[in-house]
Amino acid sequence: MPANGVPTTLTQGLRTRGGIGESTLRPDGTLKVTGEFAYSSDMWHEDMVWGHTLRSTVAHAEIVSIDTGEALATAGVHAVMTYDDLPTDVKNYGLEIQDTPVLAHGKVRHHGEPVAVVAADHPETARRAAAKIRVEYRALPVITDELSALAPDAVLVHENREDHHIGHVPHPNIVHRQPIVRGDVAAARERADVIVEGEYTFGMQDQAFLGPESGLAVPEEDGGVHLYVATQWLHSDLRQIAPVLGLPEDKVRMTLAGVGGAFGGREDLSMQIHACLLALRTGKPVKIVYNRFESFFGHVHRHPAKLFYEHGATADGRLTHVRCRIVLDGGAYASASPAVVGNASSLGVGPYAVDDVDIEAIALYTNNPPCGAMRGFGAVQACFAYEAQMDRLAARLGMDPVELRQVNAMEQGTLMPTGQPVDSPAPVAELLRRVKAMPMPPERQWESSEGADVRQLPGGLSNTTHGEGVVRGVGYAVGIKNVGFSEGFDDYSTARVRMEVAGGEPVVTVHTAMAEVGQGGVTVHAQIARTELGVGRVTIHPADTRVGSAGSTSASRQTYVTGGAVRNACELVRERVLELGRRRFGSYHPAWATAELLLEGGKVVTDGGEVLADLVDVLGDEAVEVEEEWRHRPTEPFDLRTGQGNGHVQYSFAAHRAVVEVDTELGLVKVIELACAQDVGKALNPLSVVGQIQGGSTQGLGVAVMEEIVVDPRTAKVRNPSFTDYLIPTILDTPTMPVDLLELADTHAPYGLRGVGEAPTLSSTPAVLSAIRNATGLPLTKTPIRPEHLTTGAR
Incomplete structure (x- = not known):
């Protein structure tokens, strides 16, 4: 410290390591890959008991009686609870x-x-006791599709509906309906030189996260309960749990436990209320862990869909109009179906400029499994259909399919079908150019001097072929996804940031309720704090409900909204540190004036881990703490008649090129490469961004060629609730995934960033289907593709 008391080192303006724009490593990464990370299913309490759920064995039936006597008499059982x-x-x-x-x-x-829940001193005892509960059912007709749901004599899935959507739907078995109408489709149709129509079927996909639902509810001395749980939105869970328990929200404390993936499947409640009920009933901590079989029944899935499209174009490839109808199966309960309908309809044309559109999207109540949020959220199903239509249109016009897309690509300033202008970069044509320009993978990669490497062939290690009948195909697709909550939802997040001196150096703690489900938010929040406050040591506080809501870890929104809240809170902390400095040194010192400028730029930092003693002196024994909310720009609901309105706050775009090899004799597919170009606005952590894109692309690949929950159309029972029969891509199925990041800043967003995680899930599926069509010449209008769809006999 110089003699005049002014910290000269504050003026150095050194750069903090590990700030935004750098590929910093995840703090939980090593623990996860070595198996040492503590997930919610690993939690333990000395005197805890185990909960188990009895589930219905039928899809639609009256409950005539429930007899719990034998279960209650089972040794080791502490409680059995039913609706009563x-x-x-x-x-x-x-x-x-x-x-x-x-x-x-x-x-x-x-x-x-x-139907009922049981608590017992051992998980096997709880399971056996639940099996002793006698439930008598009287079967009712099952509603499984649009025909049975909307028939004049259809049984109502919910016979006493009172929700706010009932006034604008034409039938009580429709959860929500959203039309989007702009221009004059009839007149535009007359101008079309070519019209193509298509009917498409999208299968029910499971989120297939690796960590099944689990949590631990601990009763508290004040009559409340503390729930440690793997979830996507702590405060939403709290809002739903507390009224059922009859407790004020401040007596239901929630802490995020280790989450083994989510992808939308943890937005709805699963075991949360059941564990809390049993804990309060028994006075003991209650742990519930689903096995994989139960997990398939314990969470919502991606909506299966029927999609009907008509595209018109002039001879030079300009789109004249798009007309479509999207029917989503919401299953037995609403979940997120209304919002999924809003996304499917408003994004149903894709990233293309079209003046005349007529869109209708509905979600049905049926007796199929409930469906709700999953990565891509309605836009995935639409993208599969409209991109297949663009390929059909290109074929009819004799145009290159990429060129056709580029001719019609939207750009900044384009009006969406909802009438909303796209007010940030929309580099759709450029993304297509980039992904097409990527080097192609070598032909016949399976060949080597030592013979065929069967791992590179369709069928893989099953050794079904050595290249006979194998045909290569290449396909392209591009998609558009909204970022953040839409349609007037008050989408905000909260962050608490604290700066203090610990161990002789400045330390920053960031506390939010953000659910870290694998997306890497804990890394990004630390990067933001280092950038804004210039302090190398940043601690991320465990997420809980002692801080304001961070909203859901979904809709590609957390880096945008909670990152914005962290940045704002850091800025306020910085201002208070400045004020402390002014009081400590006096603003009349010229050197301190320079220091203020550097502080305001977030550049008063440590270098190489060395502590700046001046910042320690500024803080002294004081701690500076700020809790701040941040909201994105307001949106508005879509008009229920025309669908017009500024419903979305931001859009993200990704384009894919898929290269596949197909054994046309056996109907087997090997995806060789899935290249992606995506505009991310600003890559706050490039390594994490690429990982998100590759992960989303893999899920899109899964639904293209293998993933589907199969429901019996006669009984509405799930046929394949296990990873034995529900297949997901393994490392042997995952292709090479080169990624080209484009960074065109959205000036409305923190650091110019865009949400990343969902967009690649949209375009990867239709790109793979396009490549398989290119290889086989088959129309292929359903996901997932199965061998029987590709063999000669099934054409």
Whole structure:
């Protein structure tokens, strides 16, 4: 410290290591790959008991009686609860519409619906006791598709609907309906030189996260309960749990436990209320862990869909109009279906400039498994269909399919079908150019001097072919996805940032309720704090409900919204540190004036881990702490008649090129490469961004060629609730995935960033389907593609 008391080192303006724009490593990465990370299923309490759920064995039936006597008499059982044992008049929950019973009452509406819960001193005892509960059912007709749901004499899945959507749907078995109408499609149709029509079927996909649902509920001395749980939105869970328990929200404390993936499947409640009910009933900590079989019934899935499209174009490839109808199967309960309908309709044309559109999207109530949020959220199903249509249109016009897309590509200033202008970069044509320009993978990679490497062939290690009948195909696709919550939702996040001196050096703690589900937010928040405050040591506080809501880890929104909150809180902390410095040194010192400028730029930093003693002196024994909310620009609901409105805050774009090899004799597919070009606005952590793109692309690949929950159309029962029969891509199925990042800043977003994680899930699926069509010449209008769809006999 110089004699005049002014910290000269503050003026050096050194750069903090590990700030935004750098590929910093995840703090939990090593623990996860070595198996040492503590997930929610690993939690333990000395005197805990185990919970188990009895689920319905039928999809639609009246509950005639429930006999729990034998279960209660089982040694080691502490409690058995049914609907009649719920403590309050609030017995339903739901994200938007509270139509989901905590435990079934009167009837069950889908296969696997919770009917009773048991607590016992051993998980096997709880399972055996649940099996002793006698439930008598009287079968009801099952609603499984649009025909049965909307028939004049259709049974109503919810016979006493009172939600706010009932006034604008034409039938009570429709959850929500959203039309999007702009221009004059009839007149535009007359101008078309070519018209193509298509009907498409999209299968039900599971999120297939690796860590099944689990949590630990601990009763508290004040009559409340503390729930440690793997979830996507702590405060949304809290809002739904507390009324059922009859407790004020401040007596339901929630802490995020280790999450083994989510992808939308943890937005809805699963075991949360059941564990809390049992904990309060028994007075003991209650742990519930689903096995994989139960997990398939314990969370929502991606909506299966039927999509009907008509595209028109002039001879030079300009789109004249798009007309489509999208029918989503929402299953037995609403979950996120209304928002999924909004996304599917408003994004149903894709990233193309079209003046005349007529779109209708609906979600049905059926007795199939409930469907809700999954990565891509309605835009995935639409992208599969409109990109297949663009390939058909290109073929009819004799145009290159990439050129056709580029001719019609939207750009900044284009009006969406909803009438909303795209007010940030929309480099659709450039992304297509980039992905097409990537080097192609070598032909016949399976060949070597030592013979065929069967791992590179369709069928892989099953050794079904050595190249006979194998044909290569190449396909392209591009998609558009909204970022953040839409349609007037108050989308905000909260962050608490604290700066203090610990161990002789400045330390920053960031506390949010953001659910870290694998997306890497814990890394990004530390990078933001280092950048804004110039302090190398940053601690991320465990997420819980002692800080304000961070919203859901979904909609590609967390880096945008919670990152924005962290940045804002850091800026306020910096201002208070400045004020402390002014009081300490006096603003009349010229050197301190220079220091202020550097502080305001976030450049008062440590270099190589060395502590700047001046910043320590500024803080002294004081701690500076700020809790700050941050909201993105407001949106508005879509008009229920025309669909017009500024419903979205940001869009993200990705383009894919798929290269596949198909054994046309056996109907086997090997995806060789899945190249992606994506505009990310600003890559705050490039390594993490590439990982998100590759992960999303892999999920899109899965639904293209293998993933589907199969539901019996006669009984609405799930046929394949296990990873034995529900297949997901393994490392042997995952192709080479080169990624080209484009960074065109969105001036409305923090650091110019765009949400990243969902967009690649959209375009990867239709790119793979396009490549398989290119290889086989087959129309292929359904996902996933199965061998029987590709063999000669099934054409």
